[in-house]
Amino acid sequence: MKKKMIVFIGMTALAAGMMGCGNQNESREEPRTESVATTAEAKVETKNVQSAISEEEAKQIALKDAGVKESDVSGMRIKLETDDGTKEYEVDFYVGDKEYDYDIDASDGTIRSKDTEIEDDFGTDRTDVKVSKDTAIKKVLAKVKGAQESDVRIHLDEDDGRQIYEGSVIYEEMEYDFEIDASTGKILEWEAESVYDD
Numbered sequence: 764m765k766k767k768m769i770v771f772i773g774m775t776a777l778a779a780g781m782m783g784c785g786n787q788n789e790s791r792e793e794p795r796t797e798s799v800a801t802t803a804e805a806k807v808e809t810k811n812v813q814s815a816i817s818e819e820e821a822k823q824i825a826l827k828d829a830g831v832k833e834s835d836v837s838g839m840r841i842k843l844e845t846d847d848g849t850k851e852y853e854v855d856f857y858v859g860d861k862e863y864d865y866d867i868d869a870s871d872g873t874i875r876s877k878d879t880e881i882e883d884d885f886g887t888d889r890t891d892v893k894v895s896k897d898t899a900i901k902k903v904l905a906k907v908k909g910a911q912e913s914d915v916r917i918h919l920d921e922d923d924g925r926q927i928y929e930g931s932v933i934y935e936e937m938e939y940d941f942e943i944d945a946s947t948g949k950i951l952e953w954e955a956e957s958v959y960d961d
Contacts, residue, residue, distance in 0.1 A: 816872045818843070821852035824872050825865040829879075831858050838916060840933055842958060843869060851875055857916065880918065892919070892926050894948040899928040902948060903941060910934040919945060927951065933958065 816824075818841050826833055839856035850869040855862065866875040900915050907914075910932050917930030926945035931938055936959070942952040 815850075815870055816852075816867075818852065820872060821854055821865075821867045821869070824867055824874065825854040825856070825863065825877075828865070828874060828877065829858075829863050831863075835859075838913070840938075840958075846875075849875075855916075862916070862918065892945045894928070894943070894945050896928065898948060899943045899945070902943060902950065903930070903932055903939075906950075906953070907932050907934050907939055 822833075822839070822841055826836075835858050837857045837859075839854070841855075842853045844851055844853050846866070852865075852867045852869055854865040854867060857863070862880045864876075864878040864880075866877070867873070868875055896917060896919070900912055900917060903915055903917070904910055904912065914934045915930060915932050917928050920927055920929045922929075922942070928943040928945055929941070931940045933939075936957060938956055938958050940952070940954045941950060943950050
């Protein structure tokens with residue numbers, strides 16, 4: 764009976780010792796698993812940072828898609844914006860009488876949207892257009908002291924059946940958006956914001 768009791772106690776102690784070792788091994792393994800997870804997360808974060816495209820790359824993507832050379836561009840603006848939680852570059856440029864607008868995903872260079880508009884210069888011959896484009900530009904430059912004609916982007920457009928000059932001025936890190944009545948010369952809208960505003 765004593766022999767059996769000693770064997771039983773010995774086996775119980777051995778089993779308890781093995782369980783203790785198992786727990787120690789488990790507790791040693793946990794930090795290793797955590798460390799691997801943290802390293803994996805760091806790799807993913809690094810990959811995301813590395814995959815983000817630069818302003819220059821966004822510009823080249825837009826120019827390539829439009830099929831134009833940078834030397835033909837008369838004016839360009841690139842802004843990093845956030846749209847519905849997605850960072851994107853807004854790339855706007857002019858070639859001749861065409862305005863190109865691109866929204867390019869800043870993480871992978873995908874073109875999210877694009878638009879091309881032809882300036883309607885011939886519209887100045889219409890009877891309801893009494894204010895010339897040059898007069899509209901002078902009116903705008905009078906409000907932005909120091910800006911030059913080369914800083915102004917303007918085109919004739921139609922809004923609710925009325926002819927308007929619509930455009931923007933970028934000068935000294937500020938952007939001014941405007942609408943001018945093409946028959947009266949009255950400034951209908953005027954907005955100013957920093958080019959860095961999101």
